[in-house]
Amino acid sequence: MKTIIKTTDLTKKFGTKTAVDKLNLEIFEGEIFGLLGVNGAGKTTTIRMLTGLSAVTDGDAHIMDYSIKKDLQEIKRLTNISPQETAVAGNLTVKENLDFMGKIYGMNKEDTKKNIEKLFKSLELEEVQNQKAKTLSGGWQRRLSIAMALITDPNIIFLDEPTLGLDVLARRELWKIISSLKVKVTVILTTHYLDEVEALCDRIAIMAKGNLKALGTAEELKKKAGKEKLEDSFVEIVGGAEE
Amino acid sequence: MRSMTFASRNIKELLRDPLSYVFCLAFPIVMLIVMTIVNSAIPENPIPEGLPIDDSAVMVPTVFQIAKLTPAIAIFGMTFIMLFTCMRVSSDRAGAFLTRLYASPMKGTDYVLGYIFPFALIAFAQIVITYIAGDIIAVVDSKDTFNVLNMLISIPLFIPSVLLFIGTGILFGVLFNDKAAPGVCSAVITGAALLGGIWMDVDQMGGVWLSICDKLPFYYCVRAARFALAGDFQEMLFPLLISSAYAAAIFIISIIAFVKKMKSDKK
Numbered sequence: 001m002k003t004i005i006k007t008t009d010l011t012k013k014f015g016t017k018t019a020v021d022k023l024n025l026e027i028f029e030g031e032i033f034g035l036l037g038v039n040g041a042g043k044t045t046t047i048r049m050l051t052g053l054s055a056v057t058d059g060d061a062h063i064m065d066y067s068i069k070k071d072l073q074e075i076k077r078l079t080n081i082s083p084q085e086t087a088v089a090g091n092l093t094v095k096e097n098l099d100f101m102g103k104i105y106g107m108n109k110e111d112t113k114k115n116i117e118k119l120f121k122s123l124e125l126e127e128v129q130n131q132k133a134k135t136l137s138g139g140w141q142r143r144l145s146i147a148m149a150l151i152t153d154p155n156i157i158f159l160d161e162p163t164l165g166l167d168v169l170a171r172r173e174l175w176k177i178i179s180s181l182k183v184k185v186t187v188i189l190t191t192h193y194l195d196e197v198e199a200l201c202d203r204i205a206i207m208a209k210g211n212l213k214a215l216g217t218a219e220e221l222k223k224k225a226g227k228e229k230l231e232d233s234f235v236e237i238v239g240g241a242e243e
Numbered sequence: 244m245r246s247m248t249f250a251s252r253n254i255k256e257l258l259r260d261p262l263s264y265v266f267c268l269a270f271p272i273v274m275l276i277v278m279t280i281v282n283s284a285i286p287e288n289p290i291p292e293g294l295p296i297d298d299s300a301v302m303v304p305t306v307f308q309i310a311k312l313t314p315a316i317a318i319f320g321m322t323f324i325m326l327f328t329c330m331r332v333s334s335d336r337a338g339a340f341l342t343r344l345y346a347s348p349m350k351g352t353d354y355v356l357g358y359i360f361p362f363a364l365i366a367f368a369q370i371v372i373t374y375i376a377g378d379i380i381a382v383v384d385s386k387d388t389f390n391v392l393n394m395l396i397s398i399p400l401f402i403p404s405v406l407l408f409i410g411t412g413i414l415f416g417v418l419f420n421d422k423a424a425p426g427v428c429s430a431v432i433t434g435a436a437l438l439g440g441i442w443m444d445v446d447q448m449g450g451v452w453l454s455i456c457d458k459l460p461f462y463y464c465v466r467a468a469r470f471a472l473a474g475d476f477q478e479m480l481f482p483l484l485i486s487s488a489y490a491a492a493i494f495i496i497s498i499i500a501f502v503k504k505m506k507s508d509k510k
Contacts, residue, residue: 051346053508073348081346087339089252091259096252103248104347132259148343 001028004156004186005050009059012045012210019045021210022059029155030183034201035190038238042210043190044084047158050188051081064155077105080149084160086141087148090134094125094144097133098151105152112151119147123177139170146177150185157181159189163196175199194231208238245349249357253331257361263327267365271320271373275312279380282307306444309384313377314397314468315441317370318404318461322435324366325412326428332358332416332501333424341508351502359409366405370398374472390474397471400483404464407490414497417504435461460489 005027012020020042027033035043048054050061052072061068066075088097095116102112120126123143128136133144142162149157162178163171178200181187191197197204198218206214206221214221214237218230225233257263285307306312335341344354378389415427436442439461445453456462463482470479 053342053345076346076348079346081343083339083342085339085342087343089256089340091256092252096255100248100252101347104245104344104349106245106348 001031003027004029005061005063005188007046007050007059007061010046010049010056010061011058012042012049012054013057018210020049023210023212025205025212025215027186027188028203029186031202032178032182032187032189032200034197034204035188035207036192036194036197036204036234037190037207038192040209041207041238043207044160045210046207047081047160047188047190051079051158052076053081078154079156079158080105080152080154081158082142082145082149082160082162084164086138086145088133088141088144091132093130093132094136094147095129097144097148101148101151107152111153115151115153119150122180123147123150137170139166139173142166142170142174143177146174150181154185156186156188159187161190161192163191163193171196194234198230206234206237213237246353246356246360249344249349249353250360253357254361254364256331257327257365263365266323267320267327267369268372270323271316271369272376274316274319275309275373275376275380278307278312278316279309279384282309282312283384306440306442309377309381310387310389310472311469313374313381313389314472315439315465316377317373317401318439318464318468319436319441320369320373321366321401321404321408322428322432324362324369324405325408325415326425326432327365328358328362328409328412329415329419329424329428330421331362332413333419333421336416336504337421345505345508351505354505355413355498355501358413359406362409362412363405366409367398367401370401374398389472393472393474396476397468400467400471400479403483403487403490404468406494407460407464407486410490410494410497414493414500417497417500434459438462439465441465460486460493463489 003026007023007025010020010023011018023046035046037043045054049056050063050068052068052075056069063075064078066078068075089100092100098116098119099112102115107115120129123146125144125147128140133141136144146159146162149159159178163174166174175196178187178189189200201218203215203217204221205212214224216224221237222228222230222233225236227233227236306315374389374394378394381387381389411431412428415424419427438445438456438459440446440456445456445462463485466482467479467486470476470482
């Protein structure tokens with residue numbers, strides 16, 4: 001398996017508080033990788049550093065051989081993000097939001113149009129294409145937010161808490177969409193929903209207090225903790241760190 | 244190119260907000276009509292005998308006279324452009340939309356130009372509409388008309404004022420959150436109206452009030468606009484120079500503040 005992201009002692013400090021502490025992990029091409037942890041574990045900070053939204057305090061990370069410290073502009077062209085809060089332009093229609101993102105990433109008209117058509121089909125956005133984003137429900141806005149991250153054909157997509165605050169049906173719909181991305185795109189998602197990582201992720205990194213506590217498939221994590229359920233395994237692994 | 248894409252998004256957001264039509268376009272016209280009605284109720288020579296009469300007082304006896312009111316309202320209308328610029332920047336900052344864009348290849352200048360261009364476009368549309376409305380009112384009210392050449396020359400002379408108010412909007416949008424920003428802008432709108440001599444002749448008032456007014460840019464913006472429409476370009480130069488200096492300072496400060504905020508958000 002080809003490594004697409006490699007972090008080396010990646011560290012983020014806010015004053016005296018260490019949000020991410022010497023994080024070392026490898027993410028493989030085409031996998032859905034989950035960053036799991038309670039609030040304040042350092043998941044979002046890790047994603048923010050990898051996308052250039054937050055400066056690195058120490059260490060480095062390489063995305064497709066580009067350093068996040070030196071080659072951020074190149075990395076920005078290869079990656080995209082769907083932030084934790086829904087990030088859409090409210091007064092623009094669904095189609096205009098997608099067109100806007102394509103142009104911002106320097107895509108030509110033809111490719112943008114082609115990708116919009118593709119996303120309309122795969123994310124079933126066609127029926128709401130002329131609707132203003134602010135009039136969409138939370139689930140549809142989140143779906144649009146993911147589409148805006150996919151329009152640029154990124155090699156890597158970061159989904160920060162993609163289903164936070166959604167009802168169960170909307171969550172399941174988004175799960176289907178995220179699953180369909182597997183292999184085509186490398187997906188790194190943060191969440192604190194255990195059922196979500198179990199249903200979606202090939203491998204899971206459990207973080208607590210800025211540290212990587214465990215890494216592996218859901219089965220490997222259960223085995224490591226000696227528990228049958230992922231929830232019990234998570235509590236076992238994180239419990240020690242939180243005490 | 245990216246700045247134009249961002250500008251296009253901002254202009255769509257602005258044009259699809261009905262309030263922007265009310266405040267940026269309809270409001271100046273309503274104010275012109277209302278103040279012309281007020282003017283018609285004021286005696287012809289409002290300057291009491293014995294008071295010193297300066298040049299501007301001789302030129303136009305009342306600030307509500309359409310030739311003096313129109314450029315002042317055009318400046319006043321820009322305070323609403325400032326409000327909308329401020330609200331756009333602060334609400335973009337409040338949501339995650341800018342976070343998404345910070346992760347894109349967009350650079351600092353793309354953001355700043357993307358905010359300036361659409362609001363400048365709306366500001367000039369507002370000036371043109373205000374002048375056309377003012378001219379129509381002048382014809383209807385006094386069978387008089389504005390000098391077309393003066394009108395055409397005076398419109399580009401609004402550039403410093405446009406940049407001053409858009410720059411102030413960006414600055415407040417960066418400094419204040421989306422809850423506080425409209426309140427702060429409202430205070431500036433009121434201040435600009437009172438201290439710019441839009442609704443009263445501050446030159447005639449003199450004293451402490453005038454000394455406060457001439458420390459602020461609004462007074463100079465209004466004076467430059469009035470002299471320009473009157474075709475008194477020599478008199479216009481000094482206030483235009485002062486308002487340009489203020490505009491340059493505010494504009495540079497707003498760009499520095501925006502880029503600094505962008506960097507601090509990334510810490």
